């Protein structure tokens with residue numbers, strides 16, 4: 684909870700009415716205000732107090748200033764810092780890429796020996812992709828906020844959202860298929876090859892899709908906002924994530940994908956270190 688005390692308001696009178704209005708607005712948002720907004724407001728207070736002091740304007744309250752400055756410093760010293768909206772989107776892609784790596788490993792094993800793959804592990808991967816990728820990341824963030832803003836801004840990036848939405852929809856059809864085909868206890872030889880093909884097509888589509896979003900769409904979206912607006916979007920995304928999953932949507936998704944990797948023998952990253960390159964023949 685943040686309340687502006689009278690002494691601080693008085694101190695700010697010499698610093699300009701605009702600042703006072705911004706801070707009052709922040710204080711009125713009290714019940715919904717986030718830690719980020721609190722920090723922003725305390726920073727404005729500290730800056731204005733210092734400015735007032737330099738101008739030799741209305742007397743500053745050094746106690747209030749010290750306390751507000753220490754709030755800001757405490758946050759600056761917090762380990763790890765804040766997750767920005769674009770970092771949030773990209774680390775979500777990281778979870779989805781790990782699901783794609785599971786599909787790639789599964790497609791290879793399905794061709795070599797279908798009975799070596801437990802359908803349950805693939806079904807869990809498809810359900811994670813549905814809940815975290817399709818229902819949250821795509822529907823609640825990209826389709827609701829990012830794609831409309833990028834289309835509105837125009838330019839080259841605006842030509843992508845329609846294709847990306849078509850790919851989201853195709854992805855959902857394939858996820859339905861994976862969930863259906865993995866109902867049984869074992870894969871029969873009949874289903875193995877069509878499933879391996881569907882997994883590979885899904886992986887190729889999403890590798891292209893996420894790479895374009897990371898390098899074209901998210902940077903273009905960021906360009907449509909000021910730092911303050913981007914900060915507010917970060918808060919909004921956090922709220923949506925909490926609404927959808929509870930406190931730790933991302934952390935929980937990472938745990939789920941880690942557990943799937945373990946069940947398929949894919950968790951030890953050292954196994955993926957590439958062999959040394961071949962020697963170049965001199966003849």
Ligand SMILES: [Fe+2]
Pocket residue numbers: 821825847851892896
């Ligand atoms: Fe997408």
Ligand SMILES: [Fe+2]
Pocket residue numbers: 776820825893896
């Ligand atoms: Fe995405």
